[in-house]
Amino acid sequence: MNNQTSLFQYILKIADNQLILGHRLSEQCSKGPFLEEDIACSNIALDLIGAANSLYIYAAAIEGANKTEDDLVYLRSERAFRNVLLVEQPNTDFAYIMCRQFLFDTYDYFFQQALQNSNDQTLAAIAAKTLKESTYHLRHAGNWIIRLGDGTTESNMRLKNAFNNLWCYVEELFEQDAAELDLVAQGIAVDAQSIKSQFYSHIAEIMQTAGLEIPSGIFMQSGGKKGVHTEHLGFLLAEMQSVHRSFPGVKW
Amino acid sequence: MVKMLHSKEVSFIWDILNEIPDPEIPVISLVELGVVRGVEWIDTQLQITITPTYSGCPAMRMMEMDIEQSLRKEGITDFKIVMQYHPAWTTDWMSEVTKSKLKTYGIAPPQAHTKQRIGALISDAPTEVACPQCNSVNTKLISEFGSTACKSLMKCNDCLETFDYFKCI
Numbered sequence: 315m316n317n318q319t320s321l322f323q324y325i326l327k328i329a330d331n332q333l334i335l336g337h338r339l340s341e342q343c344s345k346g347p348f349l350e351e352d353i354a355c356s357n358i359a360l361d362l363i364g365a366a367n368s369l370y371i372y373a374a375a376i377e378g379a380n381k382t383e384d385d386l387v388y389l390r391s392e393r394a395f396r397n398v399l400l401v402e403q404p405n406t407d408f409a410y411i412m413c414r415q416f417l418f419d420t421y422d423y424f425f426q427q428a429l430q431n432s433n434d435q436t437l438a439a440i441a442a443k444t445l446k447e448s449t450y451h452l453r454h455a456g457n458w459i460i461r462l463g464d465g466t467t468e469s470n471m472r473l474k475n476a477f478n479n480l481w482c483y484v485e486e487l488f489e490q491d492a493a494e495l496d497l498v499a500q501g502i503a504v505d506a507q508s509i510k511s512q513f514y515s516h517i518a519e520i521m522q523t524a525g526l527e528i529p530s531g532i533f534m535q536s537g538g539k540k541g542v543h544t545e546h547l548g549f550l551l552a553e554m555q556s557v558h559r560s561f562p563g564v565k566w
Numbered sequence: 567m568v569k570m571l572h573s574k575e576v577s578f579i580w581d582i583l584n585e586i587p588d589p590e591i592p593v594i595s596l597v598e599l600g601v602v603r604g605v606e607w608i609d610t611q612l613q614i615t616i617t618p619t620y621s622g623c624p625a626m627r628m629m630e631m632d633i634e635q636s637l638r639k640e641g642i643t644d645f646k647i648v649m650q651y652h653p654a655w656t657t658d659w660m661s662e663v664t665k666s667k668l669k670t671y672g673i674a675p676p677q678a679h680t681k682q683r684i685g686a687l688i689s690d691a692p693t694e695v696a697c698p699q700c701n702s703v704n705t706k707l708i709s710e711f712g713s714t715a716c717k718s719l720m721k722c723n724d725c726l727e728t729f730d731y732f733k734c735i
Contacts, residue, residue, distance in 0.1 A: 336622075350719060354711035361715065364622025368651065423687070439652035443621060446654060446735045450710055452687055516687065 317500075320493040322376045323396065324503055325437070326386070327494075327539060328429075329369035330397035333387065334547070335418055336362030337554055338405060347408050354454060358415070361447040368440050388558035392548050393541040400483035402538070402547040406476075409462050409469060413476035416455035420516050421487045423452045424509040433501040456520045463524025474526060481529040486536040487513075574642065579605045579612065582636050589628040590714050593671040596629055600659035603650055612637070612645040617655045620715035620735075657734050672698050674720065674731040695731050697722035707731075 315323075339359035346352025370383035401418055405411050426448050429441035462469040488506040490498065497503035521528060537543065557564065583605070584597040596602050596616075604615035614633060618626050630647050637645050657676035665675035674695050694703045702724040710733070712719040717730040 350709040350711070353713070353719075354709055357711040357715055360622035360624070361620060362622070364618070364620065368618075368621060436651070439654070443618075443651055443654040447621060449687070450733075450735075454710060456687060 315493045317496075318376060318378075320497055321434070321502065322373055324494055324497055325369050325373040325376065327396040328437075329366045329373060329386075330395050331401050331418070331422075332362045332369065333366035334395070334397045334550065335401035335414075336360070336366060337550060338401065338403075339411070339415070341405055342411065355411075358451050358454070361451065365440065365444045365447070368443075372436050372440070384558070388555045392543055392551055395538075395543065395547060395551070396541060397538050397543075397547075398483065398486045399535055399538040399544055400480065400486065402543060402550060403480065403483070404546050404550075407472055409472035410476040410479070412455055412458040412462065413473060413480055415451070416459050416520070417480060417484060417517070419448065419452040419455045420513055421509075423448045424512045424516075425504055428504040428509055432504070437502070456516075459520050459526075460524045463521070463526045470525065473524070477521075477526065478529050478532075481532045482535045485534040486538060489536055489539055491539070574612075574640065576605050576607065579614075579637075579642075582640060583614070583633065586629075586632050586636055589625045589632065591668070591671065591673065593667045594664055596633070598661070598664040598667070600655060600657075601629060602633075610644055612642055613648060614645060615648045615650050617650050617653075619655050623715050625714075655735075657732065668732060669698050672729060673717065674698050674729060676732045676734040695720060697725060697727065698729055699727050700725040705729075 336359045339355050339362065342352070343356045343359070344352065346355055366387075367383055370386045374381045374383055374386060400414060403414060423445070426441045426445040430438050430445060432438040432441065459473065462473045464470075488510050490503075490506050494503050498505045518528060580597065580602075583602050584595045586596045588594050588596060588599050588601075591599075599619065601616050601619060602614065603617050604613070606613045606615075614637075616629065616633070633647060634645075637643075660676065668675045674697070677695060695705050696703050697705050697720075700722060702722055704723040705720050706723060708719045708721050708728065710718045712730050716733055716735075718733050719728060720731045721728045
């Protein structure tokens with residue numbers, strides 16, 4: 315893989331995470347537990363999709379194949395998406411949605427913090443911008459983990475189930491292939507191992523405050539970064555891409 | 567003679583841009599909001615540099631269209647709007663005059679400097695935000711996410727009105 319292809323793939327990995335989670339969260343619009351929370355989730359979804367948009371514009375320029383950000387979003391199929399499995403998991407109850415947010419937001423916060431020091435100026439600038447928004451996201455999700463975990467028997471039980479079901483997707487966040495490690499060596503990509511301990515210690519701190527224990531003995535899943543996804547991504551893309559695929563080049 | 571290539575001075579362009587209201591907060595202009603970062607003639611083309619407030623702010627496209635329309639109205643047709651990410655937009659760029667306009671409009675302006683506000687990862691309710699209606703500082707945060715990406719929702723414990731607070735970022 316040459317450097318340009320590696321960089322392109324790396325940007326896609328970051329952008330796809332933001333887009334797919336943003337889309338998942340946008341599915342909740344009008345279904346929030348109460349009005350303010352509904353607005354919060356929609357706001358966060360917008361931030362995520364907005365960050366993805368900036369990254370796709372850059373990815374399209376790096377690829378140099380005369381494509382636009384819309385081509386990358388609407389005309390790639392499942393195997394070409396590089397997001398982690400965590401972000402594509404479908405919405406169930408509110409505890410599950412907040413748990414998924416919390417795991418991703420914690421990773422994203424430390425990831426963007428590190429990426430703003432990248433040697434790649436565009437990635438660094440987008441990361442500095444994204445970090446401001448990620449801070450709000452993480453605070454929001456963390457507060458909900460504490461509130462639900464330390465809430466009623468029902469909310470605690472639901473949140474515990476959510477952590478048990480989602481924990482198997484955590485390790486994939488820190489997986490890096492040879493091409494990405496090459497970018498790490500050049501000071502472009504973030505060394506995932508360098509943010510791992512910050513990730514786990516923040517998770518542990520919040521979970522402890524919430525009266526929860528970190529799940530143990532869970533077999534870790536992976537594949538998303540290589541384009542091997544759970545069955546849920548296909549359905550998400552089918553809906554997200556349907557208008558563009560039915561009416562190619564449509565504008566509104 | 568070279569100067570005559572451009573019929574409009576840069577300062578004149580800034581004045582035009584300063585008259586374009588923010589689509590969601592019409593009492594302040596795009597310049598006051600800090601979205602416009604640069605105005606420059608490059609040969610015969612006018613280049614306007616803007617930066618997004620929030621990555622996903624739906625008003626950004628509207629702002630670009632408003633800029634385009636205002637320039638065309640002045641007979642300027644050869645221009646380019648460039649999106650810039652660095653330095654990232656911050657509420658620190660707002661002047662005191664701009665902040666007081668927000669307050670009069672009913673939005674509590676951003677407090678303090680972002681350096682003092684960013685970074686808390688657990689609870690970070692802004693303290694002593696004055697209610698724009700009755701000036702009481704006996705207020706509480708309802709949600710960090712309000713009617714637009716840039717605002718939080720707060721409530722005054724004295725006059726009982728809810729109000730928008732312009733987030734510090």
